[in-house]
Amino acid sequence: MKRRGVAEQMFNDMVGTIREKQEELEKAIADYTSNVPAKPMMDVIEDDENIIVKTDLPGVKKGDIKIDITEDSIEISAKFEEETEVEDVNYIKKERRYGEASRMMVLPAKILINESNAKFENGVLTVTLPKLEKNESFEVKVD
Template identity: 50%
Template sequence: MQRNPFDDIEELFERMSRSFEETGLARMQDISLDVVEADGDIEVVADLPGYDKDDIDVTVRGRQLTISAEREESTDVDDEHYVRRERRHRSVSRSVTLPAEVKRDEVSASYHNGVLTVTLPKLEAEPDDSHRIDIE
């Protein structure tokens, strides 16, 4: 079976990313998440407190899952003399490479109490149908 050279590059990027996270050189991630791989599914659980379901966008492209959320804080105060205002607008995004191909049409997501759960059924791997070629 022939290895895909891009798998090695992807693994290198993942190791570099983990290294930055472990040494504290990476910026703090906006979305904390867990990725769990079971027999038939991949489950991604992400913390998104303070967002409404309609503020969250989940997309899958190939083996890349992207979760993004955006909210606008509005106040109806006529006399706005803020000393400090940090709650105006917040936008977060996180992409993660999935450990396997998934059935995109069967992906489901739920959001309860600030926790987003995305269930991605794995695409069954096709048997190796490679054919050896004799060299003349």
């Protein structure tokens, strides 16, 4: 019986130490990555006529979004501003990032730059990029 109590105490001590080290590691990672610009999450969808790029930009104002396109690439940049109204607040956890975020992607096909358009709704930027050459398909009958 006494051995079991000692084993349980050793196990509990190990688990406690692991939890402490995990918290220290999380804090160190947060300190290290807090100044690294975030990469917005992006979906790229292709159909016969368009390439559609959807990017999550929650909390960003429409005027703080910049889209640069070439015939074969897109770069989306956004400014995330920190809330300044809140003063004398004791944060328990602060994970949201502020500053600038940018993402560049090479497109799977060349696009018509002048016919591209973008809309921003509910924190999601949708950029529609018409393809330079449309994919046409036809059915070949087998004899």
